[in-house]
Amino acid sequence: MKFDTLRRSILAGAAMAAFLHVAPVAHAQETGWQPAGPVTFALHTRPGGGTDVFVRTLAQSLEPMIGQPVVINNLPGGGGAVQMANVRAAAPDGLTLGVNTVTHFTGMLTNLQGVFAPDDFAWIALSQVDPILFFAEINSDLNSMTDLVERARANEGQVNIGGFGPVGSMQNIAMEMLEGETGVTFNWVAFESTPDIIAAVLGGHVDVGVANLGPALSFFEAGRLKGLGVLGDERLDTLPEMQTWAEQGYDVDTSWLQVRGVFGPADMDPALQQQIADAIHQAMQAEAYQQYARASGVLDSDFGPQEYTEFVDGLMTLAEEQLQAAGLLGN
Amino acid sequence: MLDHILLGFSAFGDPMIWAALVFGALMGYLIGAIPGLGPSLGVALLIPFTYGLDPVVSIVGLVALYAAAEYGGAISGVLINSPGTAAAVATAWDGYPLTKQGRASEALGVSILASGVGIFLSTAFLIATAVPLSEFALRFGPTEYFALALVGLSLVAGLSEGSPMKGAVAMGIGLALATIGLDVQTGVPRFTGGEPEFFEGLPLVPVLLGLYALSEVLIMIEDGPADKVRNTLLTGGMAAPFRLVGKLKVVILRSTVIGYIVGVIPGAGASIASFISYAVSKRFSKTPELFGKGAVEGVASSESANNSAVSGALAPLLALGIPGSATTAVLIGALNIHGIQPGPLLFTRNPEIPYTIFASLWIGVPVMVLIGLLGIRLWAQVANIPRPAIAAIVAGICFVGAYASENSMFPVWVMLACGIMGYVLRKMRFPLAPVILAMVLGEMMETNFRRALITARGDWTVFFTSPLTVVLLVVAALAFLLPGIAILRSLSRRVRRAQT
Amino acid sequence: MSAEMPEPPGRRFDAEIIRQPLRLLEIIGCVIVIGVFGYYLRAALSLPAPFNDMDIGAGGFPKLVAVATLVATVLVALTAIVKSLLRLPYTLVALKRPVMVLLAMVALVVQALLFTRIGALATTGLFALLTMLICGERRLPHLIASPVLLVGFIYLVFVVAFGVRLP
Structure with missing residues (x-):
């Protein structure tokens, strides 16, 4: 404890008084990955967002392991286009990596079609998977996915579902897969952030909201929201009473998950990719990372280059089918 | 309640908290004053430094930075007509004319004290009302947000200088700029020319930099090195600004309340707060004709509102976890x-x-006010730097600031284009404020209009079902009509004079 | 800079200053705005129709903005034309040192082009000097001191304090 306070004061003092960067302590543990210089993670978001917090937390445990500083390069803009261009142009030496979400894949099929393709990159490691769930205000008549589907069937689709992103976004596609499975239609209302969706559900402006667990968790614990169902193979540890979609009889592909993975430029040596993946998965075992990951409700994944590349292929096929069905593909 | 407040104060037994507070206030002050670095970018840039810190220490530093940056935006607005944030645009309306009259230190003194009073009082509101007001703000749905955006636009229409038609054109330009990017509802790219860089829309900071700061650089180049009015320090030392503010207490109190309430509504934020309270102050002022020509009341109302909006924006964050800005x-x-x-x-x-x-x-x-008051002497000197040097400094900082906002050249080009556009518009006597405010409000207006229609299955009467929406729509209609009526009245007066 | 004044006997032209009636500038400006918004309207019309009949679609709001702005612009232009036909007294707008202003615009564009190529700090210093020259500064100590101080300030604030990675 005493040591902790001391360390804090030293670190803080350094940052405050001299504007110094806190230099990572370089005593490398044994990992196969020995980068020759600082490792840059290019992100498609601004500082302070979910992806940014993920990489910064990971970097804390990764830095001492690889004995090199981790530099975070925030490159927002173009729905990931600026970041992907940066990673694609980099040398495949493992010193420039990117972090991706499902948005990267739906983007490659729609607005960025022809600009980027999965083959432009090496898909190195999957770190987090984050199932999506549907929720309603605590006093709502809707208590389950079945209630939701039945209400939509009775009212000819007049149920408002608020989710993140426009038609064709990750969460919208999940809703469309449910439409395909049940034959009913819903009314998609696009929002630009998860807190906006939660506020709209709490205020009664939409009937049902879509979100990943993390940002919504405290509202469940406070008894303000209730879960209708999670799109996953198993129930969530933190909300054990919420059923999965499959348990309620809706057989929708459960590999449709929000993900955070690490990718790099194409033509990266497979052995290097494996080393990077191992280092990242090892860094995820650190206590600080585990604490963060559990608090934000995400699940860990240990997919290395081979599994992740296969996963990406599957995701692309699934997304393409869904976007095709929704009439959102240009050709 | 009281024991909790004492708990809050007890944290200040730790010198680390003090260090974070002073450091945050200093950084925020600087961040706000530098064109191109607003509070949100400033907080984002400092987050990496808070890693090794205790959560309480880091949040104290960041909140101090946020509040001080919201004030600092006024400094560049007052001195060089380049507001550091959209919320300081209204401050510059009166602050810059005051500087040109040699009264920069007066404007800065009023703005720092009005900001300080704004934060101090609104924090009391925050403690008392964070939870109930945030719950109330949840009632703001798509129709309410649409109507609120319309109120904001109507106020600018009434405030902008010169011909209302030119104001309308300027507003149209701002609204058009806001539509660039991927459509929020359908995801279709609009007016992007197929360039992915435009997908996320035009970033606000470089547009603000270009329209105000860079066009001001071009105006300075026009004026050349010829002499400008020297700024004199306010006589009477540190006490002088306090006496001035004493006369403005009604304006400041009213603006603080407005700023806090608008700040609580998620998504409305400091810029709408400052515009609304500026408009209200003008309406209630005994000398409305001075507004826009160097009224300290204008500076005071804009600044107390945009700072109390900080406390307002913290209310839904702390009470519900929903960010207000x-x-x-x-x-x-x-x-x-x-x-x-x-x-x-x-x-x-x-x-x-x-x-x-x-x-x-x-x-x-008190920390922020002290820094601000001590800074006035320094800033008053900045106002006296020869024009060519100021032009070079502003242009240089604009470039680096725009680049730093996204780590890419795209915002730099946006800033350049807006700078040249701003210069041309100013030469043709088109007001700039409607461009920037329409850009801020345009997306909020369109998105919520369409969201309202979609949730109501295309039924247009949805805009008249909520009493809150109806009230806001009536206010907007009145604010749009009043300037029109004033024009008609002055026209008929002129005709009558011509007849006699 | 400008003043309400009666029709002057003859317009003054010299290299340092151009005076033009505001209404002439307004008409030129309006033509440009009409051109831009005409293009904007065409782009708005070509946007895809909404997915369902509840939404006004991606193009709905831009169409409205375009039409309203075009109407307002035409009104501004008409007012200016009517004023000049009636020979009402007009406002003069002074465009001072037009060559220098144009030069400054060109310098800004070149600065942006060079920004990533020769580095942010070098470009900033170089163009600060140039901007001061264009603005009419001739005192050598000022010309040297200001860019150096500016570059030092930017380095301290952006690179050291905030860790921004400048090219």
Whole structure:
């Protein structure tokens, strides 16, 4: 404890008084990955967002392991286009990596079609998977996915579902897969952030909201929201009473998950990719990372280059089918 | 309640908290004053430094930075007509004319004290009303947000100088700029020319930099090195600004209340707060004709409102975990890093966080005011730097600031284009404020209009079902019509004079 | 800079200053705005129709903005034309040092082009000097001191304090 306070004061003092960067302590543990210089993670978001917090937390445990500083390069803009261009142009030496979400894949099929393709990159490691769930205000008549589907069937689709992103976004596609499975239609209302969706559900402006667990968790614990169902193979540890979609009889592909993975430029040596993946998965075992990951409700994944590349292929096929069905593909 | 507030103050037994507070206030002051670095970018840039720190220490530093940056935006607005944030645009309307009259130190003194009073009082509101007001703000749905955006636009129409038609054209330009990018509802790219860089829309900071700061550089180049009015320091030392503010207490109190309430509504934020309270102050002023030509009341109302909007924006964050502004959204990230997820349970689970924030806002006020008042001497000197040097400095900082906002050249080009456009518009006597405000409000207006129609299945009567919406729509209609009536009245007066 | 004044006997032309009646500038400006918004309207019309009949679609709001702005612009232009036909007294707008202003615009564009190529700090210093020259500064100590101080300030604030990675 005493040591902790001391360390804090030293670190803080350094940052405050001299504007110094806190230099990572370089005593490398044994990992196969020995980068020759600082490792840059290019992100498609601004500082302070979910992806940014993920990489910064990971970097804390990764830095001492690889004995090199981790530099975070925030490159927002173009729905990931600026970041992907940066990673694609980099040398495949493992010193420039990117972090991706499902948005990267739906983007490659729609607005960025022809600009980027999965083959432009090496898909190195999957770190987090984050199932999506549907929720309603605590006093709502809707208590389950079945209630939701039945209400939509009775009212000819007049149920408002608020989710993140426009038609064709990750969460919208999940809703469309449910439409395909049940034959009913819903009314998609696009929002630009998860807190906006939660506020709209709490205020009664939409009937049902879509979100990943993390940002919504405290509202469940406070008894303000209730879960209708999670799109996953198993129930969530933190909300054990919420059923999965499959348990309620809706057989929708459960590999449709929000993900955070690490990718790099194409033509990266497979052995290097494996080393990077191992280092990242090892860094995820650190206590600080585990604490963060559990608090934000995400699940860990240990997919290395081979599994992740296969996963990406599957995701692309699934997304393409869904976007095709929704009439959102240009050709 | 009281013991919780004491708990908040007790955190200040730790010298680290003090260090964070002073450091945050200093950085925020600087960030706000530099064109191109607003509070949200400033908080984002500092988040990496808070890693090794205790969560309470880091949140105190970041909140102090947020509040001070919201004030600092006034400095560049007053001195060089280049507001550092959209919320300081209204401050520059009167602040810059005051500088041109040699009264920069007066304008700066009023703005820092009005900001300080704004934060101090609104923090008291925050402690008393954070939870109930945030719950009320949840009633703001798509129709209410649409109507609120319309109120904002109508106020600018009434405030902008010169011909209302030119104001309308300027507003149209701002609205058109806001539509660039991927459509929020359908995801279709609009007016992007197929360039992915435009997908996320035009970033606000470079547009603001270009329209105001860079066009001002071009105007300075026009004026050349010829002499400008020397700014004199306010006589009477440190006490002088206090006497001035004493005369403005009604204006400041009213603007603080308006700023806080508007700030609580998620998404409305400091810029709408400052415009609304500026308009209200003008309406109630005994000398409305001075507004826009150097009225200290204008500076005071805009500044007290945009700073009390900081406390306002913190209310839904602390009470519900819903950010009230772009900066508070970044603050959520800063708390997440420490494993704290703000939500409805924050007050019960981590009471030290909200109550230390309250305490730090209060303790931060004297710190911020002291920094501000000491800074006036320095800034008054800045106002006296020869014009060519100022032009070079502003242009240089604009470039680097625009680049730093996204780490790419795209915002730099946006800023350049807007700079040249701003210069041309100013030469043709088109007002600039409607461009920037329409850009801020345009997306909010369109998105919520369409969201309202979609949730109501295309039924247009949805805009008349909520009493709150109807009230806001009536206010907007009145604000649009009043300037029109004034024009008709002055026309008929002129005709009558011509007849006699 | 400008004043309400009666029709002057003859317009003054010299290299340092151009005076033009505001209404002439307004008409030129309106033509440009009409051109831009005409293009904007065409782009708005070509946007895809909404997915369902509840939404006004991606193009709905831009169409409205375009039409309203075009109407307002035409009104501004008409007012200016009517004023000049009636020979009402007009406002003069002074465009001072037009060559220098144009030069400054060109310098800004070149600065942006060079920004990533020769580095942010070098470009900033170089163009600060150039901007001061264009603005008419001739005192050598000022010309040297200001860019150096500016570059030092930017380095301290952006690179050291905030860790921004400048090219």
